Amino acid sequence: MVVFENKAILKLLLVCVFVQFSVSAANFFQPFNVTYDHRALIIDGKRRMLISGGIHYPRATPQMWPDLIAKSKEGGADVIESYTFWNGHEPVRGQYNFEGRFDLVKFVKLVGDNGLYFLLRIGPYVCAEWNFGGFPVWLRDIPGIEFRTDNEPFKREMQRFVTKIVDLMREEKLFSWQGGPIILLQIENEYGNMEGSYGQKGKDYVRWAANMALALGAGVPWVMCKQTDAPGDIIDTCNNYYCDGYKPNSPNKPTIWTENWDGWYTSWGGRLPHRPVEDLAFAVARFFQRGGSLMNYYMYFGGTNFGRTSGGPFYITSYDYDAPIDEYGLRSEPKWGHLKDLHAAIKLCERALVAADSPQYMKLGPRQEVCARRGGDKVGWSDWSYFSLRQIQFGLFTSLTSLIGNNMQAHVYWENTQSTVLNTTLSESQSACSAFLANIDEHNTATVTFRGKSYSLPPWSVSILPDCSNVAFNTAKVGAQTSVKLVENALSPKISAPELVMTKNEVSSISESWMSVEEPIGIWSESNFTVQGLLEHLKVTKDESDYLWHMTRIYVSDDDVAFWEENKVSPTLVIDSMRDVLRIFINGELIGSVSGHWVKVLQPVQFQQGYSDLMLLSQTVGLQDAAKAYFKSGVQIDVVVNLQLLIWVDN
Numbered sequence: 330m331v332v333f334e335n336k337a338i339l340k341l342l343l344v345c346v347f348v349q350f351s352v353s354a355a356n357f358f359q360p361f362n363v364t365y366d367h368r369a370l371i372i373d374g375k376r377r378m379l380i381s382g383g384i385h386y387p388r389a390t391p392q393m394w395p396d397l398i399a400k401s402k403e404g405g406a407d408v409i410e411s412y413t414f415w416n417g418h419e420p421v422r423g424q425y426n427f428e429g430r431f432d433l434v435k436f437v438k439l440v441g442d443n444g445l446y447f448l449l450r451i452g453p454y455v456c457a458e459w460n461f462g463g464f465p466v467w468l469r470d471i472p473g474i475e476f477r478t479d480n481e482p483f484k485r486e487m488q489r490f491v492t493k494i495v496d497l498m499r500e501e502k503l504f505s506w507q508g509g510p511i512i513l514l515q516i517e518n519e520y521g522n523m524e525g526s527y528g529q530k531g532k533d534y535v536r537w538a539a540n541m542a543l544a545l546g547a548g549v550p551w552v553m554c555k556q557t558d559a560p561g562d563i564i565d566t567c568n569n570y571y572c573d574g575y576k577p578n579s580p581n582k583p584t585i586w587t588e589n590w591d592g593w594y595t596s597w598g599g600r601l602p603h604r605p606v607e608d609l610a611f612a613v614a615r616f617f618q619r620g621g622s623l624m625n626y627y628m629y630f631g632g633t634n635f636g637r638t639s640g641g642p643f644y645i646t647s648y649d650y651d652a653p654i655d656e657y658g659l660r661s662e663p664k665w666g667h668l669k670d671l672h673a674a675i676k677l678c679e680r681a682l683v684a685a686d687s688p689q690y691m692k693l694g695p696r697q698e699v700c701a702r703r704g705g706d707k708v709g710w711s712d713w714s715y716f717s718l719r720q721i722q723f724g725l726f727t728s729l730t731s732l733i734g735n736n737m738q739a740h741v742y743w744e745n746t747q748s749t750v751l752n753t754t755l756s757e758s759q760s761a762c763s764a765f766l767a768n769i770d771e772h773n774t775a776t777v778t779f780r781g782k783s784y785s786l787p788p789w790s791v792s793i794l795p796d797c798s799n800v801a802f803n804t805a806k807v808g809a810q811t812s813v814k815l816v817e818n819a820l821s822p823k824i825s826a827p828e829l830v831m832t833k834n835e836v837s838s839i840s841e842s843w844m845s846v847e848e849p850i851g852i853w854s855e856s857n858f859t860v861q862g863l864l865e866h867l868k869v870t871k872d873e874s875d876y877l878w879h880m881t882r883i884y885v886s887d888d889d890v891a892f893w894e895e896n897k898v899s900p901t902l903v904i905d906s907m908r909d910v911l912r913i914f915i916n917g918e919l920i921g922s923v924s925g926h927w928v929k930v931l932q933p934v935q936f937q938q939g940y941s942d943l944m945l946l947s948q949t950v951g952l953q954d955a956a957k958a959y960f961k962s963g964v965q966i967d968v969v970v971n972l973q974l975l976i977w978v979d980n
Contacts, residue, residue: 356508357441363505363512363549365564368686369583369622370550372446372505372512376683378622380672381408381448382629383588385457386436387417388648389632391429393658394436397630398443400654404665405672408512409440410448410587410625412455415490416465417638425493430635433494434501441503441510448625449498450515450554450587453490458594458640458648462954466872477520479530479537488541491516495545506548515587516542519555519568532558539563554587568627570604573615584620588627589613591664592651596643597950603651606664607790610671610804614791617675617682618740618765626668630654637872641951642909659812666809674802677795678763684744736770737777737786741797762797850917851944852878866947879945885936902943904930910948916941 361373369376382401389397401409417431427433440447454477455463468474474482495514503509517538524531535553539560542551552564557578559565567575568588575584591609593602616624631650639646649656653665660666675682744761768775768786775786786792790805857878866877893899902913906927913921913932921932934943 356502357438357444357510358505358508360508361505365550365583367581367583368620369683370512376622377407378617378675378679378682379407379446379624380405380675381410381623381625382406382653383410383625383627384630385411385414385628385632385648386433387414387430387638388634389430389630389658391432391435394439396658397654398439398445400658400660400665401629402443402445404629404653404669405676406445406629408446408448408623408625410450410627411436412450412452412457412459412463412518413494414455414457414459414638415453415463416461417463418494419465419490422465422467427497434497434503437498437503437510438501445510446505446512447503447510448513448515448587449494449511450518451491451494452515452518453487454518454520456518456640456954458644459634459954460638460640461872461952462640466867466952469867477517477523477534478527479533484534484537484541487538491542492545495547499547504548512549513552514542514547514549515552515554516563517553517556520553521555521557524556524558536560552585552587571612571615572624573612573619573621575621583622584616586616586621586624589616589624591626591628591653592631592649594650595645595647597645598643601649601651606667607805607807609664610667611789611791613668613671614675614765614793614802614804615767617678618738618767618791626653628652630658632656637875637951639951640954641949642953643950662812663807663809667807670802670808671793671804674793674795677801678742678765678793681742681744681761681763684761685742736768737775738765738767738769739777739779740765740767764794764797766792766794850914851942852880866949867952870949872949872952875949877947879947881943883936883941883943885938885941887938889936890938900934900936902930902932902934904932907947909950912946912948914942914944914946917944 364371366376369378371377382404384394384397384401386394398409413433414431418427418433419425437447437449452463457463464476468476468483468486471482471486474480474486476483498504498509498511499507501509504511517535520531520535520538524535527534535556535558539551539553539562543562550564551562552566553559554566554568556563556565559578561579564582564585565577566585566587568586568590569575570590572584572586572589575586577584589609589612590604592604595601613624628648628650629652631648631652633656634640634644634646634648647656651661651664653661653668655661741762741764764779766777766779766784766786768777768788768790771789773788777784777786780797782798784792784800787803787805790803792800792804793802795801863879870877904911904923907923907930908925908927911923911930912919913923913934915934915936920934923930923932
């Protein structure tokens with residue numbers, strides 16, 4: 330009996346240990362608050378300079394997530410960023426999907442497990458070259474709806490989804506103040522590009538979206554990207570190839586770069602985009618050099634557009650994006666390695682960067698300027714007469730910017746022990762000085778003298794001096810290895826790599842396993858139906874298929890044929906307006922194809938005497954991810970718009 334009691338106690342202890350472990354494992358960090366000032370985000374009471382990497386969780390398999398996050402951390406990322414994808418999470422209204430590739434909670438927790446922060450961009454419009462910009466197609470069927478404007482049906486649906494995401498993150502304790510990794514949220518997405526087309530309703534919508542987001546009580550800051558009129562409590566951020574000159578709309582907000590485009594997407598038949606890592610590193614260094622605080626790579630890993638998720642029209646299934654981690658989860662060198670070295674150099678400067686406030690500028694000549702701070706206090710214009718240029722150059726102030734000759738710039742960040750700025754934890758005798766030397770000339774190397782030392786700056790480059798003396802990194806000097814990826818030729822496995830490159834035009838690389846399938850022309854499925862007139866593409870397909878056949882039978886009499894021959898004219902098919910792709914068939918034979926964006930179609934047709942089948946095939950290859958006309962119920966969009974089928978004679 331005693332033994333039995335001991336076993337019971339042991340089982341109870343094991344249960345207690347397991348429960349205790351489970352509870353503590355949910356806290357990825359000790360709970361901390363996130364706020365901000367004009368210089369940076371303030372995390373747990375300290376300013377931070379942050380590197381973020383974009384990874385869209387549905388563009389990778391869950392099995393890939395741990396390795397992608399680990400590679401991002403190894404590459405120097407502090408933050409992982411992702412959109413949410415409404416049409417993936419709510420494919421049918423009221424029926425949610427947070428499983429498999431759409432398991433957002435699991436992804437965020439994996440980020441926290443790695444000690445990284447998370448930037449969650451809810452949108453819910455995301456663009457992202459994602460099908461329909463992330464909107465579910467069923468949204469168009471709601472009566473009276475008009476997307477992304479001061480429209481009650483749309484605002485009601487948008488608020489419902491955004492609330493769902495915020496509540497889910499709160500329930501899973503994923504916000505920073507709960508010990509989770511989420512430090513920032515985003516509402517809307519690049520709305521400034523189209524706000525003006527909505528007039529006052531667009532402005533009202535921006536204010537509504539901001540107030541709605543803030544009212545959810547998420548407990549972390551919100552951002553709006555490319556939104557210069559973002560309301561006071563929302564941080565407006567930059568999306569572009571270069572954001573070093575960007576300033577938010579308030580002096581109380583930090584400078585944040587939510588999308589640094591390190592590549593681009595690819596369309597069918599288009600070229601694969603490539604952004605040299607030297608230029609990318611230059612842009613990042615300049616951003617932090619000129620007062621930036623958080624930079625996010627769009628993308629750090631691009632991934633794959635699985636299933637029907639490609640946007641469009643005509644975006645390919647690969648979303649590699651020329652990112653530092655390629656579509657298959659492999660490091661893309663030298664991009665990944667060179668950026669890792671850059672991030673390490675910036676981190677060496679963080680102590681000085683967070684201590685110094687934004688610089689004040691003073692012109693010293695036609696293309697010369699200098700700025701400074703003294704002990705964390707602003708230097709007023711009346712104070713400049715008290716300081717010589719030599720004093721400024723030798724780092725007597727907490728922040729210095731000077732233009733050393735044409736196209737040469739030096740920015741110095743100085744941490745002074747007397748400063749009262751956040752994150753100053755050094756002893757009285759310690760200080761930090763970091764400098765960025767930039768040559769913005771695209772063609773010529775320059776030699777400059779800074780603090781008594783000579784430095785050679787390659788064209789279009791930045792040298793980073795974490796101690797204001799020694800160069801730790803130059804953006805134009807790539808020290809990382811270069812990787813060359815080859816696809817084994819299945820038909821000629823004995824050909825070496827050099828021979829394969831030389832003979833690439835002579836040896837077929839088509840796999841023997843490929844096969845072609847001939848499909849019937851016209852309407853042949855069991856889901857066909859008869860209707861008077863034409864129907865709009867999406868209203869029929871609900872985006873479950875890219876293809877929609879339209880068929881009608883036309884009778885041509887002997888008199889019609891005689892008339893055409895006598896007058897030497899022919900009938901023409903007229904389509905007022907169409908978009909994407911249209912194929913035209915007569916009696917099973919293709920007679921014409923048209924692709925475009927809202928174009929008129931004039932297609933000559935030849936009919937024989939008797940009955941002829943005229944068939945139109947409308948095609949979508951990914952729904953457009955950014956179009957105002959696309960986001961309105963009851964509008965005839967896509968391939969056939971206000972189509973009028975006329976047989977007419979052309980003199």
